[in-house]
Amino acid sequence: MAYSVTSPAEPESSAGLPSAPASSGPPEVGWRRYLWQAFVAQREITPLLITLALFIFFSIDSPNFLTSLGLNSAAGFAGPYGALAVGEVLVLVLGEIDLSAGQVFLFSSWVMYWLWSLGVPVGWAIVCALLACIGIGIINGLITVYLNVPSFVGTLATNFVLFGMVLIFSNDTEATPVPGAIPPQTSTVVPHVGFFGQMFGVWEWSEIIWVVAIAIAVQFVLTRTRFGVRVISTGGNLLGAAEAGVPVRRVKIMCFVLCSFLAGLVGIVDAIKYGSLDPGNPGINYILYAVGACVIGGTALTGGRGTVIGAFIGAILIGVLEAGLNIIGISTNDFFVYIGVIMIVAMTLNGWLDRLAARTRTG
Amino acid sequence: MMDDTPEPVGPETDAPKSSESSEVVLEVQDVTKSFGPLSVLRGIDLTLRAGEVLGLVGDNGAGKSTLVKILSGYSSQDSGRLLLKGREVHFKSVQDAAAAGIETVYQDLALIPQLPVFENLFLNHEILHFGLFHVLNKHKMRELTKRYLDDINVNVPNVNAEAGQLSGGQRQAIAVARATRTNASILLLDEPLAALDALTRLRMQDLLDTVQQEAGTTTVLVTHDVDEAAILADRVLVLRADARPGRKGAAGIAATFDVEIPKPRDRGDPRITVLRDQLLDELGVPRRGSASLRSALDEEAKA
Secondary structure (H helix, E strand, C coil), X not given: XXXXXXXXXXXXXXXXXXXXXXXXXXXXXXXXHHHHHHHHHCCCHHHHHHHHHHHHHHHHHCHXXXXXXXXXXXXXXXHHHHHHHHHHHHHHHCCXXXXXXXXXXXXXHHXXXXXXXXXXXXXXXXXXXXXXXXXXXXXXXXXXXXXXXXXXXXXXXXXXXXXXXXXXXXXXXXXXXXXXXCCCCECCCCCCCCHHHHHHHXXXXXXXXXXXXHHHHHHHHHHHEHHHHHHHHXXXXXXXXXXXXXXXXXXXXXXXXXXXXHHHHHHHHXXXXXXXXXXXXXXXXXXXXXXXXXXXXXXCCCCCCCCHHHHHHHHHHHHHHHHHHHHCCCCHHHHHHHHHHHHHHHHHHHHHHHHHHHXXXXX | CCCCCCCCXXXXXXXXXXXXXXXXXXXXXXXXXXXXXXXXXXXXXXXXXXXXXXXXXXXXXXXXXXXXXXXXXXXCCCEEEEEECCEEECCCCHHHHHHCCEEEECCCCCXXXXXXXXXXHCCCCCCECXXXXXEECHHHHHHHHHHHHHHCCECCCCCCCEHHHCCHHHHHHHHHHHHHHCCCCEEEEECCCCCCCHHHHHHHHHHHHHHHHHHCCEEEEXXXXXXXXXXXXXXXXXXXXXXXXXCCCCCEEEEEEECCCCCCCCCCCHHHHHHHHHHHHHHCCCHHHHHHHHHHHHHHHHC
16 A cells, blocks of 8 residues: 655645656756756856856956956955855854854954964964864854854854954054064965965965865865754754754854854964954954855855855855956945845845745646 | 444553553653643653553643653653663663664654755764765665655655655655654654644554554654544553642543554544543543534534
């Protein structure tokens, strides 16, 4: 006896047939339908198309955009946003948010510079700074999980605490690396600095390389590992995941730790790349762009869904827009208007594609 | 064993029958649980015998789901003991209970809408490529999901479909399949069919009955539906929230019914009707009241 457990509205005979013809979407048969399904199922499509459109527009409008300077400028903007966005996706998939990651991005490099100036070898200074970031992530996680403070509030508070600490201990004085310790940034690989130093910010492309590598790694973790399944479960159905035995509290804390760690890591690379650190620079600006990149990239703030690649593309989009507007000579004030409009357009298109994908899948 | 006499069952004492020869796999002894000032379980005792389906019916607030959450390791009792095959156990987590062979299907469906069917089926029991990085072996999970769902005759459109896109019945079937897939020695079903429409609920009852009969899994079925208990359970305990003379506390087992009707049971069997009425009586649900309600509804429909 076969039990066809189907929806009441669904004819029993159709159960178990995965390839029922789709009733929506222009192409109806064969490879075109397959391509259409693949197209609408990808949440990264919208930001990718917008980024390509902007790229083409700026390339045509200004020949300077496609030069090394122009691309480097775009990468310079996109790097920090991308690094923060990639870590933030993990927290957003949980249905939480980490508003302190932008400040951690600046705090880690400040800790490193401070220890370095005290005579601690640079390698150990970096390790200590990263441990501090892990500690901040643990605190964020514990506040959210055990004190039941909404992560929006808890991490906002952490953000202010970190900002204040840096201002107090630095006496609001700009930090610089130990003179002569790091050669000035150049456009080519500097022969006197080893691979480690090159990859930790001396080489101008090192930051974006880090971000790409981190994005690929985190995307792999989110989609291909047990931890990723646990993150999606915790964000998708907290009670259900807990009842199924997923250690939801530990998963949440781990995501806050990873978010802080990744922000701190790229923060150090970024600080070495630019060779200085302004303690008065508020990190909250960075995280708002990063959350914007996540949203543009197709990550829902409701939890359970997120794409790291999409967030990375979202960050590239913001970087291209910011650099492009600079290069073609439009006021940076306009940038804020453009980015706001693009966020709304991207979100609307994402929602439309989601509905289309669902209709296509269910036929 | 009951034949055609319309007196198949009857309320008995709380104590397990001494004549019962089946092995006792789980004992709950004097378990209490309070949430702040609210005492939900006060001195619950019950035994679960190997291979039986134990139905728990009762009022809202009688502590049925709380009891299941304690048995499943989701929460712990304030006092009292749990004995698994005669040995006292302390479940600190759902994993502890799962390791002891206890799996649960909850009324709120522990499925993750955003995950595909096969990942839901293996949630927290994933098959991995490498131990170190916990990389999922999705290919194997998909294959085993297809095979297992075929084995228990559950059809879903596609094992790659997200659980959120399935119908209520399909989701429930996946939840049941997940619990039974692990070869659990004890299956806890907490209102597993409560959210389903009537027709799907009947189908799912048949599915549960078949899966349980084939595997012989010892099962605790918590339900509001006395018909469901009458169709599926070998023994039914009635839990009441109000105080009763001679009982241990506010919430306790009011009566036990042994159901000796062979399976699979016919829903039209008069003995099922008798049992249902006895359960309703024990729960304090006035049958006349139900008839009055029906006639009132009929009159409203006519108006």
